[in-house]
Structure formats: structure tokens, C-alpha cells
Amino acid sequence: MSKQILFRSIGYRLKTAILSVSLIAVGLPGALALPDNKVIATIPTSTGLPLGIAVSPNGKVVYVACRDGGAVDVINAATKQGRRYDCDRPWYIVCRDNSRQQNPLCNQCK
């Protein structure tokens, strides 16, 4: 290998190495930016077999469908305090996005 080709080869490898390091550096913030996923509270439900869960569009209320106990728990997201509403074996629950109302809808709810 001539000196010229050798130097070109070394230069190419150096550029590749620098580029690789740069890409790793650019990628680092994204790699480290995972959510903490820290458990901050555990709230007992009013009754058994909570399955479906939904959050109101404004984020202030959490609805939990408790199938066996026949209830929907309505939990204040800030205080973690809940109220129970009777419902016939609810399974899933969703909230309708409405600017004035936070309407929960659940299946088999009476």
C-alpha cells in the first residue's frame, strides 16, 4: 500500500469514527429520556374485579369499572378520593370528549 493510500485510509477511518461518536452523542439524549415510570399511589377500589378504566378529557377524574361488585368508582385524580356508583356488572368504560361534560359510558351499565 502506498503512503498516500494509507493516509487516505486512516483519514477515512478517523472521519467515520468521529461521525459515529457524533451520532452516538446525538442519540444519547433520546436514549436517556425514558419516562421514570414511578409508582406514586395505590388506590383501593370500592369493590371487586376492577377491569376497565378511563380518564376524563380534562384529566381530573378517573373512572373504574368494577365488574363483580357492580360499581363504577369515580376517583378525583388530585385527591385520590373516590365515590361509588352502582352499575350492573360493568366491564369497560370510556369517556366522551365534550367541552362542557365529562360523560363516562360503560357497557352493561344500568
Add this chain to the structure above:
Amino acid sequence: MATLSVGTSPNQLAVSPDGKKVYVAIEGDPYNHTVAGGFSIIDVASLSVNTIAIDKSYEYTYVVFSADGTKAYLMAQQGDVVTGFGIIWEINTSTDQLVTSFGTTTVYEASGLSISRDSNTLYAATLPSGQVPQLIALNAFTGDLLADIALDTNVGYNAGDTVVTPNGKYLYVTDSQGGNVKMLNTSTNKIAGKPIPAGSGPYGIAVAPDGNRLYIANYISSSVTVVDISK
């Protein structure tokens, strides 16, 4: 409060992005093949219900809307648990008509259907026969399998439910038997971070609209786990 009759064994339900319609997945009675499953459409303003019967072999369990509301996806599995193969129907929401179906070889004993924020990818928790629970990602246009991710080492149970964060970066899936929740990076379709400890039997899962809190319903320990996912 209103009570509406929507069909035999209503399952999961979803609200259209404009809030005008609710689709309800209807199981029917696929075990005795006596009542067809399908889906019901609730007109929110009038509370009228229109039920679309599809067939007597499948139990229809999950439904999601695309972000623009023009499509919905309805997931079902065969009532015969021995076969248990599933199907996903694409629905034209302007006509409420079935358009096409896919997933008959990939959607097995499936639950927890969700869709990416760009509406290009469908996710579901599945249980392939004799295997460990998986999370699958499907191309929402073609049904092609994009990824299947093992969620646990225990064979023979289904994972649970799924939810996509508002920014679309992550999907959380409950591992009901493992007692934890796993987080998927939706750009790589790989599990990211450590499992989040939940109560016993985590199943239902929801994320706050601001993306700061995750709520998990634990059906065995009868509790809700609150997780800070803000950073």
C-alpha cells in the same frame, strides 16, 4: 343516566374523535353459535342504536377509531377456544360498513387493541397457542405483521390491555399474570425500561390526556395503581 340495549354481551367500546358516535363490540354467543356477534353504533345526540350483526363464529371484543375518525377497527376471535384465531375488520365510519379484514393468522386469543397516533399501526396483546403472551404490531393498511414481542416467560395466559401515550412515543401493556406493566418504544417496537410493578392482576389501563399519569386497574387486588410517566 341512560341505559341502552346494544346487543348480546357487549364488550369494549370506543368514542369517535368528534364525540358523535360510540361503537360497541358485541360478542353475541359464539360458543353456542346462536347469536351473531358484531358491533353497535350509538348516536350520542339521539341515543339511537344500530346493531350490525356479522357472524356467529366470532366474538367481537375490541374496537378503536383512527385519529381522523374515518376508520374504525373491530377485533374478534373465534368462539371456539381450541382454534381461537382472530380477525380484525376495518370499518368505514361514514357508512358503518365493513371494508376489509386481516389478521387471521396473527391475531390469536387477542385483547387490548389500540392504534398509533398516526393511525398507521395497530397493536394487540395476543396469546399464540402454547407460547408466551405477545404484543403484536400490525400495519393498519395491509395487516402485515410488523413485530411480535414476547411479554413474559410464562406460557398460557394473555397479557391484558394496551394504551398509547398522547405523544405517541410509548405504548403501555398490562402483563396480568406477571403483575406488571411494560412500556414499548413505538418507534423501535421494542420494550423500553424496566417493568412497572403494579398490583395483582393488572388489566385495564388508561393514560391522562396530558401524558403525565398512567392508571392501572388491578382486578385481583382490587386497586388502581397510579404511575408518574411525565419524565
